[in-house]
Amino acid sequence: MELYYCVLLMSRGFGANLIQHLYTGAAKQSCFRFSAVIEHGIISSMKLRTFGRFFILCCFLSVLFTVSTPSLSTPIEKARQFTRPLEFDYLTWDVNAFMTKIGQSGLNPWHKLNIEQQHQLVMRYLYLTNQLEVIQVEIQQVYADPSIKDPDTAARVELAQQKALQTSIVSLTPLVESILQGQVTEIIVEEDIARLGDAVPPLLFHTTPLPKALIASPRNSIQQDVNISLLADLTLEQIDQLENQVEKATGESVLVVDVGGIGIYPTMVMRSSNLPWI
Numbered sequence: 001m002e003l004y005y006c007v008l009l010m011s012r013g014f015g016a017n018l019i020q021h022l023y024t025g026a027a028k029q030s031c032f033r034f035s036a037v038i039e040h041g042i043i044s045s046m047k048l049r050t051f052g053r054f055f056i057l058c059c060f061l062s063v064l065f066t067v068s069t070p071s072l073s074t075p076i077e078k079a080r081q082f083t084r085p086l087e088f089d090y091l092t093w094d095v096n097a098f099m100t101k102i103g104q105s106g107l108n109p110w111h112k113l114n115i116e117q118q119h120q121l122v123m124r125y126l127y128l129t130n131q132l133e134v135i136q137v138e139i140q141q142v143y144a145d146p147s148i149k150d151p152d153t154a155a156r157v158e159l160a161q162q163k164a165l166q167t168s169i170v171s172l173t174p175l176v177e178s179i180l181q182g183q184v185t186e187i188i189v190e191e192d193i194a195r196l197g198d199a200v201p202p203l204l205f206h207t208t209p210l211p212k213a214l215i216a217s218p219r220n221s222i223q224q225d226v227n228i229s230l231l232a233d234l235t236l237e238q239i240d241q242l243e244n245q246v247e248k249a250t251g252e253s254v255l256v257v258d259v260g261g262i263g264i265y266p267t268m269v270m271r272s273s274n275l276p277w278i
Contacts, residue, residue, distance in 0.1 A: 074225075075216055075225040075226050075250045075252060076225065076226045076228070078246070078249040078250050079214065079216060079226045079228060079246045079249065079250060079254075080228065081249070082242060082245045082246055082249065083214060083228050083230065083242065083246070086230050086231050086234065086238070086242065087228060087229060087230060087231070088211035088212075088229040088230055088231055088232070090229070090262075090264065093208075093264075093268070094264060094265075094266075097204075097206040097266045097268075098266065100174060100206060101204050101206070101266060103174060104174045104177060104178045107174060107175065107178060108178065109121070109175050109178050109179055110178055110179055110181070110182030110183070111182075113179070118179045118183075121172065121175055121176055121179060122176055122179060122180070122275070124172065125169065125172045125173070125176040126273045126275055127273075128165055128168050128169050128172070129169060129271060129272065129273040130273035131165055132162065132165040132166065132169060133273060135158050135161050135162045135165065136162060138155075138158050139155050139158045139159065139162065140236060142154050142155040142158070143155070143235065143236040143237065144236060169271075173207060176207075177205065177206065177207060180205075180278065181203050181204065181205065184203055185198070185199050185202075185203045188203070201265070204265065204266035204267065205266055205267040205268075205269045206266050206267070206268060206269065207269045207270070207271045207272075207278070208232070208268060208269070208270075208271060209232035209233065209270070209271055210232060210258065210259050210260075210261065210262060210268065210270045211229040211230055211231065211232050211259065211262070212229070212230040212231070212232060212234060212239075212256050212257065212258055212259065213227055213228065213229055213230065213256070213257055213258075213259050214226060214227070214228045214230055214242065214243075214246065214254065214255075214256050215227055215254070215255050215256075215257060216246060216250055216252045216253065216254045217252055217253055218252050218253070219251075219252060219253050225250075225252060226246075226250070226252075226254075229259075230242075230256065234256070239256045242256065243255065243256055
């Protein structure tokens with residue numbers, strides 16, 4: 001009852017002095033107890049909210065680290081901890097290939113150059129590509145020779161030649177691709193293969209070194225557990241190191257190999273000096 005009268009008087013605006021005179025002893029102690037209960041409840045509520053926020057933050061961080069940290073429970077997850085920086089990006093390649101095709105449409109050498117000029121450009125491209133293939137074989141032989149302690153120095157001349165040839169080939173590639181696309185499209189139309197009067201979708205291809213593939217399989221059975229596309233320009237040293245790392249992580253047989261082709265549009269065609277093959 002004392003608590004009731006105390007609250008009633010306070011709610012009707014009676015001053016603290018009047019309350020103090022009217023209610024002393026037990027009533028005053030009840031008001032103090034009431035204030036303490038209120039204060040304790042507020043503090044408890046604040047602590048509960050703080051604990052709730054801390055709990056939510058811990059749950060969020062737990063989920064975040066669980067998602068960002070690979071479990072490494074499968075062979076492909078174990079392999080990718082080493083292959084990620086060396087993996088081939090198909091989306092970026094496809095976007096760049098389309099941008100190259102858009103640029104080629106502005107050049108249009110198929111209509112601007114005569115047959116003889118087109119022939120000379122294509123043959124020049126094939127010759128340079130053949131020279132590049134020969135140089136690359138020589139470089140591989142140097143790096144594969146265990147008796148050569150410093151292959152970079154031993155293959156210095158060949159590496160410089162490789163770089164010069166690659167620069168020349170890159171400059172010719174848009175013209176040659178456009179010429180070959182035009183010639184093949186013309187034959188398709190003449191042979192009545194394109195029923196709509198033109199190739200649909202348009203014949204588009206981009207010559208490029210094809211990505212490599214890292215293959216892993218169990219030693220005691222014939223099956224493929226891992227197949228990861230890698231950059232095309234990996235050195236022999238990088239390949240050897242990667243194979244050893246993945247073998248130790250997975251306990252399986254691992255080999256980095258070349259691929260024969262990739263199904264994508266524009267078509268990814270391996271750079272080659274063999275015109276009939278292209």
